[in-house]
Structure formats: structure tokens, C-alpha cells
Amino acid sequence: MGKQGLPRSPRPETRDKEEKIGRRSLDSLTGNDLFIGRRIFGSEGSKAQGSKHDQSCGSSNKFSYSWKQQHSWLRRNFKSILVMVSVTSFIFFMDSIMVSIFHSDRSSVMQDISRLSNDTLHKNVFQPDTPTFREERSSKSSQWKPCADNNKQAVALERSSEMNNGYIMVSANGGLNQQRVAICNAVAVAALLNATLVLPRFLYSNVWKDPSQFGDIYQEERFIEYLKDEVHIVKDLPQHLKPIDDKNLSLVTDTELLKEAKPDDYMKHVLPLLKKYGMVHLFGYGNRLGFDPLPFDVQRLRCKCNFHALKFAPEIQEAGSLLVKRIRRYETSQSKLDEALLGESMVKYSAKEDQERLKYLALHLRFEEDMIAYSLCDFGGGEPERKELQAYREDHFPLLLKRLKESKAVSPEELRKTGRCPLTPEEATLVLAGLGFKKGTYIYLAGSQIYGGSSRMLPLTTLYPNLVTKETLLTPQELAPFKNFSSQLAALDFIACAASDVFAMTDSGSQLSSLVSGFRTYYGDGHAPTLRPNKKRLAAILSESETIKWKAFENRIRKMIEEGHKVRLRPYGRSIYRQPKCPECMCKF
Numbered sequence: 001m002g003k004q005g006l007p008r009s010p011r012p013e014t015r016d017k018e019e020k021i022g023r024r025s026l027d028s029l030t031g032n033d034l035f036i037g038r039r040i041f042g043s044e045g046s047k048a049q050g051s052k053h054d055q056s057c058g059s060s061n062k063f064s065y066s067w068k069q070q071h072s073w074l075r076r077n078f079k080s081i082l083v084m085v086s087v088t089s090f091i092f093f094m095d096s097i098m099v100s101i102f103h104s105d106r107s108s109v110m111q112d113i114s115r116l117s118n119d120t121l122h123k124n125v126f127q128p129d130t131p132t133f134r135e136e137r138s139s140k141s142s143q144w145k146p147c148a149d150n151n152k153q154a155v156a157l158e159r160s161s162e163m164n165n166g167y168i169m170v171s172a173n174g175g176l177n178q179q180r181v182a183i184c185n186a187v188a189v190a191a192l193l194n195a196t197l198v199l200p201r202f203l204y205s206n207v208w209k210d211p212s213q214f215g216d217i218y219q220e221e222r223f224i225e226y227l228k229d230e231v232h233i234v235k236d237l238p239q240h241l242k243p244i245d246d247k248n249l250s251l252v253t254d255t256e257l258l259k260e261a262k263p264d265d266y267m268k269h270v271l272p273l274l275k276k277y278g279m280v281h282l283f284g285y286g287n288r289l290g291f292d293p294l295p296f297d298v299q300r301l302r303c304k305c306n307f308h309a310l311k312f313a314p315e316i317q318e319a320g321s322l323l324v325k326r327i328r329r330y331e332t333s334q335s336k337l338d339e340a341l342l343g344e345s346m347v348k349y350s351a352k353e354d355q356e357r358l359k360y361l362a363l364h365l366r367f368e369e370d371m372i373a374y375s376l377c378d379f380g381g382g383e384p385e386r387k388e389l390q391a392y393r394e395d396h397f398p399l400l401l402k403r404l405k406e407s408k409a410v411s412p413e414e415l416r417k418t419g420r421c422p423l424t425p426e427e428a429t430l431v432l433a434g435l436g437f438k439k440g441t442y443i444y445l446a447g448s449q450i451y452g453g454s455s456r457m458l459p460l461t462t463l464y465p466n467l468v469t470k471e472t473l474l475t476p477q478e479l480a481p482f483k484n485f486s487s488q489l490a491a492l493d494f495i496a497c498a499a500s501d502v503f504a505m506t507d508s509g510s511q512l513s514s515l516v517s518g519f520r521t522y523y524g525d526g527h528a529p530t531l532r533p534n535k536k537r538l539a540a541i542l543s544e545s546e547t548i549k550w551k552a553f554e555n556r557i558r559k560m561i562e563e564g565h566k567v568r569l570r571p572y573g574r575s576i577y578r579q580p581k582c583p584e585c586m587c588k589f
Contacts, residue, residue, distance in 0.1 A: 146336070146522050147587035148303035148580075165193055165271070167237055167279040169245065170200040175208045176217065176487040176494070177511035178286050181577060183214075184305035185289040186282070187231055188298045192263055193271055195280075196232040199224070202487075203284065207370065207396065210486045217487055219311045226309040230301055241279045250277040253284055260290035292573045296584055299576060303585035306515075306577050307522050311343060312491055319478060320495030321345040326473045327444055327496070330357030337523040341495050360442040362500035363432075364493075364516070365460075366422055366507040369451045374400065377421035378412035381452075417543075419536025423506035425450065427542065429459045431533055432504070434557035442466045444500060446493035446512070448486070470496065504531040514578040522580045532564035 172182035190197035224233045250273045274280045321342045333346040373392040482488040497516045505513035520528035570579040
């Protein structure tokens with residue numbers, strides 16, 4: 001009690017507390033900040049020794065005590081001051097990057113981004129500054145529930161051998177996601193034409209170079225069993241009909257069946273062949289069935305196929321669950337979305353578990369060579385880039401070059417202005433930073449080889465070092481079964497993207513992005529947001545890079561994403577796989 005009554009006593013307890021505060025401040029700093037912290041902490045020691053010496057001097061004693069008060073205040077508020085300086089520096093540095101990204105060479109841009117990541121961004125949590133992107137709040141998303149497998153809304157489409165019009169064979173083209181659309185369209189056509197569906201085959205592509213067939217990617221038996229009440233599905237064409245197929249007597253190609261054909265087109269071109277030969281072969285089949293007008297039951301059947309009947313093969317589910325577990329650092333499934341994607345390969349969530357899992361953002365950066373070559377855009381690589389992409393077009397897109405000769409040329413500047421160019425890794429980095437995602441954000445990068453390799457990816461990997469891929473999360477031994485099968489590798493990306501806390505796409509026309517966003521809408525219960533940049537609006541924003549300030553850039557980017565983030569009812573004629581919020585797929589409660 002006596003010591004507490006002395007206002008000018010040495011107060012060893014207070015000194016101990018101040019030393020602990022100093023240590024906590026040091027522990028929270030890294031790099032150059034740690035050096036600054038040591039200098040301040042060292043100054044405190046020297047000043048403390050000086051104050052002991054000056055206690056014999058009256059006026060000096062007052063000055064020493066005042067200095068100790070001020071210095072104590074600096075120590076207590078050091079973190080706040082550091083944050084203010086960091087935020088101010090962040091704004092100034094991002095302003096400089098905005099100016100340089102289109103008006104400097106790539107090395108200059110990288111110097112700015114490197115300086116930004118080292119000096120102004122510190123470890124932060126995943127959540128963006130605004131909670132708008134954490135949930136799909138618009139249109140009261142949580143009131144819509146999955147119900148495409150609920151047969152109460154529609155009478156089952158009963159099939160019998162006496163009423164069956166024949167067999168439909170399908171050879172689907174494209175990669176994993178194009179094939180998925182083809183499968184569910186084929187199911188709908190079989191129901192529409194009262195036919196038996198032969199399990200779809202996948203055509204070998206010189207682009208994808210994947211010999212995988214249905215059973216290598218999906219669970220065959222489950223698919224057949226799940227849809228048996230509405231469509232009769234068999235694994236192979238009956239023996240007596242194979243000679244007809246061998247002679248291509250009932251072959252239907254893209255010439256006879258246009259893109260997004262209507263039911264009347266099938267009645268006119270396909271049904272007569274089906275009745276005449278007892279079978280029909282839809283060759284090179286893909287997006288050949290429109291979305292409207294279509295009978296309610298047939299439309300619902302498409303949703304049932306896509307969201308319920310098609311389940312990835314157990315080997316893919318197991319590898320997908322490893323991806324999700326390792327990035328989340330959590331062993332159990334969290335939602336209906338997890339269960340729909342991974343089945344029994346993840347342990348079901350228990351309410352008793354309180355382990356905190358890691359949140360992550362999945363980014364589908366569509367910047368592969370085929371994509372940018374087809375776009376005809378310019379990406380700043382000069383004459384070597386133009387020659388390389390032209391050679392790629394000549395090898396892979398001869399029809400594109402033929403069309404170009406017959407039509408008026410569009411300049412790369414006009415293509416970018418109208419939003420027809422893929423986002424570069426630099427542009428994707430700016431969008432994520434503008435939305436408030438910090439350096440500590442964990443990002444899963446989906447896709448294959450990025451054009452330009454690691455040098456092109458440097459802005460993204462510098463600003464977001466916690467970037468992972470299936471190749472870094474899985475061991476070579478775990479990836480080995482899928483290594484030469486691009487569709488199976490794409491299935492792993494599908495799982496990791498669909499299961500993410502936030503999914504960001506850079507090309508809304510991508511089938512993977514479309515199907516993943518639809519899956520998240522269907523099973524996400526309003527808690528699985530998808531970020532869709534409007535490339536035309538983004539091009540307009542970036543065209544003002546010489547004058548726009550970082551704060552204004554942030555506001556405009558967020559407004560752009562908020563508008564694209566809204567999940568509305570499916571408009572007439574739009575894809576039911578991408579926008580399943582409609583009475584045929586989901587029910588409002």
C-alpha cells in the first residue's frame with residue numbers, strides 16, 4: 001500500500017508491463033518493421049538509464065517524466081500508427097500500379113507490385129473488407145431449395161418396350177464440361193422422343209487428348225439407376241442395330257441439328273430417322289438443345305441429371321476430398337455442397353466439432369494458349385507473341401482463320417474495349433485487390449498451363465503468395481492416375497472450385513465457370529457467392545488508369561461485382577445449368 005501512495009516511485013510492476021507490451025509489438029511485426037521496433041525498444045532502455053541519472057536535477061526530472069509518458073503512449077499505440085501508415089502507403093502504391101499497368105513494361109509493373117506486397121500488405125484474414133460477397137443476399141436466395149429430384153411436381157415419364165421409339169446414341173465432343181452438358185441434353189431428348197438412351201460416348205479430341213469414357217469419370221450404375229423411372233438407359237446398342245450404325249444410315253450431325261435446337265427441330269429431323277431405323281446416332285453432340293420453350297417435365301429432368309444423377313467416380317471423389325481437406329485443413333464435410341460433390345469420401349460434419357477451418361477463394365483464370373489465341377486480342381508480348389499465337393491458330397483453328405478472311409477485321413483495341421478479351425493475371429490481381437482480398441488470402445488456382453508461365457503469373461503470386469493448385473496439394477503419386485487424362489484433372493478443379501468459400505471467374509463464357517456457379521447456386525443455400533467481372537466495364541475502368549485514384553477504383557470494382565453477384569431468377573432462354581433458380585429446378589419455401 002505504501003508504494004502505491006508514492007507518485008514518483010520507480011514502479012517496477014509498470015515497467016514490467018511496458019516491457020511485455022513492447023515484446024507483443026515486436027512479435028506482431030515482420031521484416032523491416034521488426035528492425036524499427038527494435039530501435040524504438042532500444043531507445044526506451046537508453047532513456048530509462050538517462051532518467052535515473054537526471055533524478056538529481058529538478059527541472060530535468062520533469063522533462064524526463066514527460067518524455068516517458070509520451071514514449072509510453074507511442075508504445076501503446078504503435079500498432080494503430082503502423083496500420084494507418086500501411087493503409088496510406090497501400091493507396092498510394094495501388095495508384096502507381098494502376099497507372100503503370102497499361103503504360104509501362106511488365107518489369108516496371110512487377111517492381112511496383114513487389115514493393116506493394118513487401119511494404120504495405122501484412123498478414124490478414126480471408127474475409128474482404130465488405131461482407132457483401134460472403135453471401136448471395138439478393139432475391140432472398142436462401143428461400144430457394146433444391147428439388148429437381150422431387151417427382152411430386154411432375155408425373156413420372158413411364159417407359160415400356162411397346163411404346164419405345166428406338167435407341168439414341170450420343171457421341172459427345174469437347175472436354176469435361178461440354179460433355180456434361182451433352183449428357184444431360186441427351187437425357188432430355190430421350191425423354192422428349194420416348195426413346196432408350198445408350199450410355200453416351202466421348203469423342204477423342206486432338207486438343208484435349210483424353211481417351212476417358214463415361215465410366216472413367218462418372219458412376220455408371222448410379223446414373224442408370226437414378227434415372228430409371230424417367231428414361232431407360234442401357235450401356236450398349238443392341239447387336240441387331242449395330243450394322244445400321246456402322247453404315248451411318250441414321251447419323252445426325254451439326255449440319256442437320258443446329259446449336260440450341262428447339263423440340264420441333266428434333267421432331268422434324270430426328271424422330272423420323274429414329275422410327276425408320278430403330279436407332280439414331282447424334283454425332284459430335286453438345287449444346288444442341290435450347291432451353292426454351294421446353295416442357296416442364298423435360299426441363300426438370302435436365303436439372304435432375306446435372307445436379308443429382310451425375311456423380312464423379314469414387315477415385316475422383318477421393319482425390320477431390322484430399323484437395324479440399326488439405327486446403328481447408330479440416331477433415332469433415334460442411335454442407336450439402338460438400339456432400340453432393342464428394343459423397344462418402346468425406347466424413348459428415350458433426351455439430352460437436354468446433355475446429356476452425358481455413359477459408360479459401362477459388363480462381364478460374366482462363367488464360368491458356370488456346371483461349372488467348374482464339375480471342376485475337378493483344379497481350380503486350382510484341383511481335384514474338386503475335387507470331388506464336390498466329391502459328392497456334394493455323395494448327396488448331398483453321399476454320400477461325402477462314403472466317404477472318406471472309407469478314408471485316410476487328411482491332412485488338414476494339415476487342416478489349418467491348419469486353420471480348422480474357423483477363424490477364426495482372427488484371428485479375430487488380431480486381432481481387434480492389435475487392436479487399438488481402439495478402440493472407442488462400443487461393444486455389446484452377447485451369448491448365450497459363451500462357452507465359454511463371455513470369456506472367458508473377459503479379460498474382462507476388463501479391464497473393466498463398467496460391468495453391470492441384471499439383472501442389474497432391475503428391476505426384478496421388479496425381480499419377482489422372483496425369484494423362486485432362487477431363488479427369490478438370491473434374492478435380494470442378495470439385496475444388498465448387499467447394500470453395502468464394503468462387504471467382506475471369507470468363508463468364510467458360511463452361512467450367514458456368515457449371516460451377518450453377519452448382520453453387522443449387523446447393524449453396526445462398527452462402528456460396530460467385531464473383532463475375534464484367535469485362536466490358538472493367539476495360540472502361542482500366543482505360544482511366546492515368547487519372548483514376550485507388551479509392552475510386554475500389555468503389556467501381558465493387559459496384560461492378562455486386563451487380564454481377566446478384567442471383568436472379570433464370571431469364572427466358574438462359575442456361576438452366578448455370579442459372580437453376582427456376583421452378584423446374586428449385587422450389588421456393
